[in-house]
Amino acid sequence: MSCAGEGGFQEAKQLAGVGEAQNRVEQAVQRTAPFGLLCLSLAIVWYALYGHAPADVAEHRARAPWYRTKAHPSVADMLAKLRRVVIAEQFQPGRGRNPIPKEIQTAAWALGMAAA
Secondary structure, eight states, X not given: OOOXXXXXXXXXXXXXXXXXXXXXXXXXXXXXXXXHHHHHHHHHHHIIIIIOXXXXXXXXXXXXXXXXXXXXXXXXXHHHHHHHHHHHHHTOTTSSSOOOHHXXXXXXXXXXXXXX
16 A cells, blocks of 8 residues: 555546546646545545554455455555445434435445445
């Protein structure tokens, strides 16, 4: 896991969507990539401070047994865990309202993507 150098830029483009921006205004073009890198950095810091659990790598190996040598969570693992935590927080029972079907579909899709 490294967010420095070319590997960090590749992860930012592929995982955080930094390379997907379609801006036309010069200021937006100049701000989009740094903002995406900042968001990716914040996700990694969140994982390091609050999201990391020693069992994460073992759970990932159980879901994908071909990763026998995996010793550390990848940036993709960190982002997937952050998505799961955000979704779980949004859909806690006793919040005073029930989710609408669109919200349920979004949650199901995000959980499916996180499991992939």
